[in-house]
Amino acid sequence: MMFSEDTQVTGIVFNIQHYSVHDGPGIRSNIFLKGCPLACRWCSNPESRSPRPELAFKEGRCLGLGKCTRCLGACPHQAIRPGSDGKPVIDRTLCRDCAFQCAAACPPHAAIVYGEHRTVDSVLQEVEKQEIFFSTSGGGITLSGGEPLFQEKFALALLREARRRRLATAVETTGFMPWER
Ligand code: SF4
Ligand code: SF4
Structure with missing residues (x-):
């Protein structure tokens, strides 16, 4: 064929x-x-809108930093920090939409990638x-x-x-x- x-x-x-x-x-x-x-x-x-793959955060799925801190350590650019509400905050000025290690590390898929x-x-x-x-x-x-x-x-x-x-x-x-x- x-x-x-x-x-x-x-x-x-x-x-x-x-x-x-x-x-x-x-x-x-x-x-x-x-x-x-x-x-x-x-x-x-x-x-x-963006032509590139990009990181998104579905807050409702996040386990909270009391139970999980995986994404904090996964980011090589220190773009994720603890927020005052017990959930992580993504600093978009530091995020490089890199290899998305944060999303790969997130068990409940709160950090996800749009675009493949x-x-x-x-x-x-x-x-x-x-x-x-x-x-x-x-x-x-x-x-x-x-x-x-x-x-x-x-x-x-x-x-x-x-x-x-x-x-x-x-x-x-x-x-x-x-x-x-
Ligand atoms: S996409 Fe990359 S740079 Fe952005 S928060 Fe995740 S690991 Fe860090
Ligand atoms: S890895 Fe996922 S579930 Fe854990 S704190 Fe980060 S966003 Fe929340």
């Missing part, structure tokens, strides 16, 4: 959401790409598991974000390869891009 070069193109994905019924016909899998040139006040996915380098093939292998829902509902995949055309090479490769695999495609875009894209 011949594989296209598109399968190995890499981009940054921050979420894949299955069983979506609001982003195109039928039941769909939304693939959220990171990065957007705008900063709308009503943005529903502000964690998608993925190949076209790995993304499509994941969404192809939903094919039965696509074919029975007239659904498919929707590229969203962020602004999916911000990663235009990855978006184009994803769409081309999805079509080769007979997946229906849609794109949610702001249209805020050079016309050629």
Whole structure:
């Protein structure tokens, strides 16, 4: 079997959401790409704006420094310090969004990373598991974000390869891009 070069193109994905019924016909899998040139006040996915992977902190999941201090010691830049409420505080002026050792060290995933380098093939292998829902509902995949055309090479490769695999495609875009894209 011949594989296209598109399968190995890499981009940054921050979420894949299955069983979506609001982003195109039928039941769909939304693939959220990171990065957007705008900063709308009503943005529903502000964690998608930066084009790079970035650290987030879900405070409600944190065990508290009385039970766990792993992230404090994990950061090589001393960007995490104890807060007055018994939870850690991330000093964003020191955080380098480095190799995310803090997130790797956090047992309940309170410190998490938004954004992961993925190949076209790995993304499509994941969404192809939903094919039965696509074919029975007239659904498919929707590229969203962020602004999916911000990663235009990855978006184009994803769409081309999805079509080769007979997946229906849609794109949610702001249209805020050079016309050629
Ligand atoms: S992402 Fe890196 S620099 Fe930022 S807090 Fe975590 S370990 Fe420290
Ligand atoms: S490692 Fe996780 S659970 Fe432990 S203090 Fe840090 S954020 Fe909280």
